[in-house]
Structure formats: structure tokens, C-alpha cells
Amino acid sequence: TKKESRNGYRFFSNQMQIQTTRHLQLVNALRQAIALKQLTVHYQPQLDLHTKKLVGVEALLRWSHPQLGEVQPTEFIPLAESSGLIISIGSWVLEQAVQQIERWQEAGITNICVSVNLSSIQFRDPELPSLVQAILQRYHVLPQSLELELTEGVALENPEGAVSMMDALDQLGVRLSIDDFGTGYSSLSYLKKFKVYKLKVDQSFVRDISTDDEDKAIVIAIINLARSLGLKTIAEGVETPEQKAFLLTHGCDEIQGYLLSQPMASEEATAYLLANQ
Numbered sequence: 479t480k481k482e483s484r485n486g487y488r489f490f491s492n493q494m495q496i497q498t499t500r501h502l503q504l505v506n507a508l509r510q511a512i513a514l515k516q517l518t519v520h521y522q523p524q525l526d527l528h529t530k531k532l533v534g535v536e537a538l539l540r541w542s543h544p545q546l547g548e549v550q551p552t553e554f555i556p557l558a559e560s561s562g563l564i565i566s567i568g569s570w571v572l573e574q575a576v577q578q579i580e581r582w583q584e585a586g587i588t589n590i591c592v593s594v595n596l597s598s599i600q601f602r603d604p605e606l607p608s609l610v611q612a613i614l615q616r617y618h619v620l621p622q623s624l625e626l627e628l629t630e631g632v633a634l635e636n637p638e639g640a641v642s643m644m645d646a647l648d649q650l651g652v653r654l655s656i657d658d659f660g661t662g663y664s665s666l667s668y669l670k671k672f673k674v675y676k677l678k679v680d681q682s683f684v685r686d687i688s689t690d691d692e693d694k695a696i697v698i699a700i701i702n703l704a705r706s707l708g709l710k711t712i713a714e715g716v717e718t719p720e721q722k723a724f725l726l727t728h729g730c731d732e733i734q735g736y737l738l739s740q741p742m743a744s745e746e747a748t749a750y751l752l753a754n755q
């Protein structure tokens with residue numbers, strides 16, 4: 479009836495208003511989050527399955543707000559992107575990560591590569607290569623200690639621009655990896671043109687690897703594709719010994735996930751790296 483649809487409409491529009499209010503609230507709070515020291519970078523270890531040694535960590539952003547609590551990156555990163563704040567937040571994360579590499583090297587933790595997630599908005603910023611170079615120089619860190627994680631989406635809008643950005647970053651000597659590999663839309667031909675070092679097998683394929691034949695087949699295919707192109711593979715979201723054993727058997731190079739550790743704050747990550755060298 480007419481009455482029901484009116485109520486239905488009003489309900490929907492109230493929901494939208496609640497959403498919009500929260501978005502506005504979050505964007506306003508995010509604008510000040512760096513200055514108010516509410517952001518931190520956590521680090522999740524990555525293990526080389528061949529040498530059994532820790533080889534890297536992924537830097538993951540955390541936001542703790544006094545009233546809003548812990549806001550998840552899956553909620554605030556898209557808002558940072560749509561508001562443009564991702565440029566300043568992203569360069570802050572890069573600087574934290576590179577400074578952390580320097581501190582670890584001073585503490586005798588060498589051979590740990592830190593990978594930083596790059597938004598496609600940062601990737602389209604022509605200032606990115608000079609920013610990365612300036613930060614590496616500021617902290618006296620060699621470029622091969624830094625890895626940048628991109629998603630397949632970066633090449634979607636402007637493939638030529640993506641190729642020249644990858645070339646510029648590659649020339650600096652930083653490593654590039656493709657995050658969430660297999661979940662995007664791009665064609666495989668870009669792997670040939672792009673200066674990619676590593677593929678990150680998405681955790682959605684890893685989750686049911688012990689039971690689901692299709693997921694098994696997909697993961698094996700990605701590992702073999704990478705190997706034949708001379709790329710490394712890392713599986714993310716590894717939670718069980720069974721998943722680890724499967725990945726080892728099929729020649730995956732590295733793993734990352736709760737089986738090793740949750741992402742840790744700087745001090746805890748330092749202790750973990752020292753204890754597991």
C-alpha cells in the first residue's frame with residue numbers, strides 16, 4: 479500500500495542519513511587524526527617457507543579515536559580516499575614505515591623488508607617517486623628494504639600512466655607487489671609490462687584451501703603463473719598449519735597471517751623480530 483511504501487522510503491532515507499552523518503563525522507575526525515596522534519602503524523610478520531626465516535612485515539594502519547574507538551581501516555581508508563586525505567595519511571604511513579626500518583637496522587634487525595599499502599590515489603600522484611626517494615634518504619634506508627603493495631585496480635583507468643609510474647618506482651629500487659591478486663579485473667598481460675616483484679595471493683583463496691578443490695586449483699595456478707614469470711608469491715590470511723603445509727608443498731615462497739602473528743604495534747613487533755631472527 480501507499481502507507482507502507484512511504485514508511486519504507488522514510489526508513490531508507492533515515493538509514494542513509496545515519497550513514498552520511500557517520501561519514502561526515504569520521505572524515506572530520508580523520509582530518510585531525512595525525513596531529514592528535516591517533517594513528518599508529520602496526521606490523522605483521524612474513525615468513526619465507528624455503529629458509530624458514532622472517533623476511534618482512536606488512537605495515538597496517540590503525541586508528542584509535544577517544545570517542546569512536548577503534549575504527550577499522552576497511553571503513554576509514556575508503557573515506558580517506560574519497561576526501562583526498564589519503565595523500566597526507568599515506569605519506570605519513572610511508573614515513574613511519576621507513577623510520578621503523580632505520581630503527582630496526584640500528585637494533586641489529588637487518589634483512590627485514592617493510593611493505594606499505596598504496597592507495598591507487600597515491601599511485602596516480604606524480605609526486606610519489608620523489609616523495610619515496612626523499613623519505614628513504616632522510617632515514618638512510620636502502621630502497622630494497624621497502625616494498626609497495628598495489629592492487630590490480632591501479633592499471634584500470636590509465637594503463638600507460640601505471641606503466642610509467644611503475645618504471646619510476648622500479649628505478650628507485652623499491653619492490654612492487656600486487657595485493658589481493660586474483661580478485662581484480664585486470665588482464666594478465668599487465669604482469670608482462672609491469673615491474674612487479676611479488677604476487678600476494680588473496681586471503682579469500684587461502685581460507686578454504688584445505689577443503690575446497692576450486693580454491694586449491696586457483697592457488698596452485700597463481701603459484702605456477704608467478705613462477706613461470708619469475709615472480710615471487712606470498713599467501714595472506716594463513717591461519718592453520720594445514721594451510722601452511724599445502725602452500726609449502728605447492729611451492730609458495732612466503733606466508734603471512736594469524737598463524738604467525740596478528741599485526742603488532744612497533745615495540746611488540748621489535749620483540750617478535752628479535753626473538754625469531
Ligand code: C2E
Pocket residue numbers: 522537538539550551552555568571595596597657658681714715716717734735736737741
Ligand atoms: P590488506 O592489505 O589485504 O591487509 C590484510 C588484512 O588482513 C589486514 O586487515 C590484516 O589485519 C588482516 N589479516 C592478516 N592476517 C589475517 C588472517 O590470518 N586472517 C584474517 N581473517 N585476516 C588477517 P586490516 O589491518 O583490517 O586492513 C584492512 C585493509 O585496509 C587492508 O587490506 C588494506 O587494503 C587497507 N589498509 C590498511 N592499512 C593501510 C594503509 O596504510 N594504506 C592503505 N592505502 N590501505 C591500508
Ligand code: CA
Pocket residue numbers: 536595627657
Ligand atoms: Ca596489503
Ligand code: CA
Pocket residue numbers: 657658678680681714
Ligand atoms: Ca591483501
Ligand code: CA
Pocket residue numbers: 690692693
Ligand atoms: Ca567452491
